[in-house]
Amino acid sequence: MIMTGIYIHIPFCKAKCPYCDFYSFRPEEKEKDSYLKAVLLCLEEYKAMITDEVDTIYFGGGTPSFFGGERIREVISHIRNNYRLKNAEITVECNPSSVDEKLVKSLKNAGVNRISMGMQSAVTKERKALGRVSDGEKVKECVELFKKHGIDNISLDLMLGVPYQTPESLDKSINFLLSCDIKHISAYMLKLEEDTAFYDMQENLSLPDEDTVCDLYLQTVERLRDEGFLQYEVSNFAKEGYESRHNLKYWHCEEYLGIGPSAHSFLNGRRFYFPRDFESFINSPTPVPDGDGGNEEEYIMLALRLNEGLQNKEFKSRFKKDISRNVFKKAEIFANQGLLTLSEESIALNEKGFLLSNTIISELLEGVD
């Protein structure tokens, strides 16, 4: 049974975080309304292209919580009325600073059942360096609020390799995360992206060195494993059964519709996206073709991000042939270096391998016929 996901990009933020290069800006109130209209129109336009059932909706950003609960509710009910929504995981990314009881209630009413919040760090000095206004306690309050209203599938983001971070300070952040009693954690490494404030001031950021960042990552994997959070992707950890179904679609090379400027779609074998331009999306959303998707290379590249790894069985059912033996042959070297687990039927990177995934994946892809 093929299921499709829908991603809605909310390009609004109260303030831009200095490390973030996702498309967002500070809107005027009426821009939020015109954006809502544009999103609904766009959903209307694409419904013909999606005949399969829709089982995930994901509001990402930007800051969806800053878009307002009522507008989110309208989008969801539009999808409900126009698409075959079934047993859906509906996630909304939230920023603690824009979460209050009113928002939580309207999200709950709208059917939202999963929340993803950026905590990044629980250590004040690090939070400040990351441009986070609120303190860690505010995050916890929000978590409690969601739980109080019956949303307990909550994910928090943790950043690794941020300014001033040490193994000890990371331990504090992880302790704090665990004390929030949540189901899912995304732990990703700070990457300096061009056109961000961090990129321009990188010399003065007091960033931990490369070796330390590696240690921080391994420390996180180990600690979370001990606490019952299973790693299922390079940067994602969940209590059993709480993996993000929407994000898994990306890594399983399944299809999805992405609405909003900078949102990417993979529909009917084609990839396309809407340009990072709010005005053009409001006036006439024009998708830019991004080539065919879902070929062997893409599938392998994405599968190797997952802990379950690349499985010949899945590959075969999709491509009607076995994975090239050359891929396995190339994997041997890395297996000997202790970077992945190799069996007759699968290749799965471990956490040391994830750290080197670009090198490993590009090398393995050379084995594809």
Add this chain to the structure above:
Amino acid sequence: MAKKKENIRNFSIIAHIDHGKSTLADRLLELTDSVAKRDMSAQILDDMDLERERGITIKAHAVKLNYKAKDGEEYELNLIDTPGHVDFNYEVSRSLAACEGAILIIDASQGIEAQTLANTYLALDHDLELVPVINKIDLPAAEPDRVASEVEEIIGLDCSVAPRVSAKTGENVAQVLERIVADIPAPPVAEDNAPLKALIFDSVYDNYKGVIVYVRVVQGTLKAGETMKMMATGAEFNVVEVGYMRATGLEPCKELSAGEVGYITASIKTVRDAKVGDTVTKLQNLASEPLPGYRKVNPMVFCGVYPADGADYEALRDALEKLQLNDASLSYEPETSGALGFGFRCGFLGLLHLEIIQERLEREYNLDLVTTVPSVVYKIHLTDGETVEIDNPTNYPEQAKIDYCEEPITNAHIYAPSDYVGTIMDLCQDRRGVFKDMKYITTDRVDIHYELPLNEIIYDFFDALKSRTRGYASFDYEIFEYRRSSLQKVDVLLNGDVIDALSFIIHSDKAMGRARKIAEKLKEHIPRQMFEIPIQVAIGSKVIARETVKAMRKDVLAKCYGGDITRKKKLLEKQKEGKKRMRQFGTVEVPQEAFMAVLKLDDNN
């Protein structure tokens, strides 16, 4: 018009680098209406881009000027431009041999420099009449009086009538022409019917005409249709055309005769057949003796030249072949390196020559090159009594088989303000120099004379000298002997494999220091890879320096959210491209930059 031989003047212009040789030559062309003003590009005689940029003349040029002097007579002036650098000394010397006189230019602000003297001595060796000209009087720092007395004192040339000019503005340049006519003698009277003897002072390759041979006819005549013979090589050619070099191009004539300067074309395929210094004679009337002075020019400095991309090997060979058509002193032969693949071992007259060839290959032929550490020619005496000459570390014999080694030693003169004596002596001492003497040229300028091993000079000596003296020092050297020396071959190993292209021969006292620096440099430039890489620098099996590049633990992890798969794909492609720029050395991938950094290694970094 009957030629008046007594109205011919054959002369060169000699000067230290940057003292205005080419600019003065341009003014002389203008004043004699040899070239229309609108056709003047600055420094018309330096026609290679590289020559203009570097302000040096690489190839000799010659041009015939007509001048009506104040005495009412028409004169034929043959200006033979010379390369201004020590590497090309032999060419300078041949050019001078074609003249009766030379203009000696001295910069009015800088005074006498190393090459001023070196060139002066060369000119005096050829019994040339010297005409001093003090140039750049337009500069605020110009001190023509002081410089004039410097010239009188040091060189012993009367400067009372020396023109004081600005070649740049043209001021007083006309006086130079008058001095040429008055002071430089006409060519000695020689018989036109004597057997032909013409000195080749330069030759250039032309795509249409083949080699164009520039000659000074000493005796006899030559015209088209006659058969000429090169006395050193024995090669014979049918003369297609003879004529004069004009600023605007070649001007054919009926006949070249004694005293004249001109060109010959004879469908000659490469400049190797028309070597500078050779004597041209005629088959019908052979000269019994060649003109004095021909010698074979041997390359002094060697290095491996490899295409950065192996696919460019053929292109590199073609380019070297073309360059050699024009430059007989460039030698090359195929060479293979385990590390660098297929390339060529090239021989050069000196370091400047090497740099120029390298730049021309890169610019004119658009090649991306990797060159190995330059080497001089060592004489290795083996225990079995045999002597081998080694210019490539790869061929260095086993230490056990070596009785003793010899290396080339130069006489080096450094001219500099006396403030820098201390720092220059430190540098020379550090480069294993042996102090000979020091002379005060003026109260505040000195000539420091050292004996320096050539292998120390080719190793960034000139750059070190310039940086230590803020560019005020000038430098000149010539090889005078081979001397016994304690040498060692040093190898670099990456992950246990010898990287042949990084091996070098060095004096044993310096091996340790250089080894450490190389190890550090490599560590700095080799990116971390999937495994740990030991860097070892060794003499034989003895490791004298080591470093380790730790294994890579992470590469750039891209977030993979929002379904932007393309971005992730691009990152992987970038990874692949980065790999392409690396060169595989055994199991280790080394970026080109690391290689260059080691080869460019000098005392300051």
